Amino acid sequence: MTRGGPATRPLLPSFAATAPRSRVPTDTEHTEAFVALAPGPRPHAPRRSPPDRRPRVRPASRSPRRRRSPRRRPRRYTAAHDRPLVARGLTKRYGTTCLFDQLDLDLDAGEVLVLVGPNGAGKSTLIGCLTGGVIPDAGRVVLGGHDLRGAPLAARAALRYLPQEVEVPQGLTGRELVEFYAGVFREPLGRERVIALADLGPAIDHLATTYSLGMRKRLVAAALTLGDGVLYVLDEPFAGLDREARGALIAALVAARARGVGLVLSAHDPEDIAALGGARVLELGRPLTA
Secondary structure (H helix, E strand, C coil): CCCCCCCCCCCCCCCCHHCCCCCCCCCHHHHHHHHCCCCCCCCCCCCCCCCCCCCCCCCCCCCCCCCCCCCCCCCCCCCCCCEEEEEEEEEEEEECCEEEEEEEEEECCCCEEEEECCCCCHHHHHHHHHHHHCCCCEEEECCCCEEEECCCCHHHHHHHHHHCCCCCCCCCEEHHHHHHHHHHHHCCCHHHHHHHCCCCHHHHHHHHHHCCHHHHHHHHHHCCCCCCCCCEEEEEECCCCHHHHHHHHHHHHHHHHCCCEEEECCCHHHHHHCCCCCCEEEEECCCCCC
């Protein structure tokens, strides 16, 4: 130590002066070090086929197998059960009110089933269950050999339905509506026959929305004869028709019955039922309340 001056220490050798200068690793060395420390198998470069190797060609005789679709086929019943209508165990309740319970129906070709009963007895509900508009609480419906729930498109193709209140689309004339039905039911050559059966005269070229209820029913009922329908379901078909229109509709139904078409309809007038040439009557009572 020097008197009157700062304390001095012996100078130590500098690390930078004595240690060897380290080299900065390159990017490739960084990558190799990371791969060496990484767990698991080391990745390798993809194998490259030699340039003279050609891809293997499958012989023409062997075709690749196609996996079958897991889609279930529509259930098809045997010829003994290919009736226009088969219903088993139909049940429908609204709250505590039971309209029908475990109802079984069988309809052969050319047979007529008439539903009768007081208002609210369930006639329209039963028709809805047979046509798919109402889902029953239990039971099964088969139309033309096709289950209505399992194969709805095939079942509906065998069905022709005339509701009680006939609605027609706007903007179409009666002739255009017949052409539409002919395309849906795949019988384009039956247009003129349907127009003659409807017998609307010059009104066939008017807008269908201007028709009365009787004219709309005559037109739609005539259109039901297109295609290969095996079951006609009609809800109060004679309501709102005059005597001439009623006679034309009865004649069309009798002709369809002669072709083997099954008929299910609701009616009140015994004369209309007798005019169909005999029918089986199903009387629905008043709903049961639990």
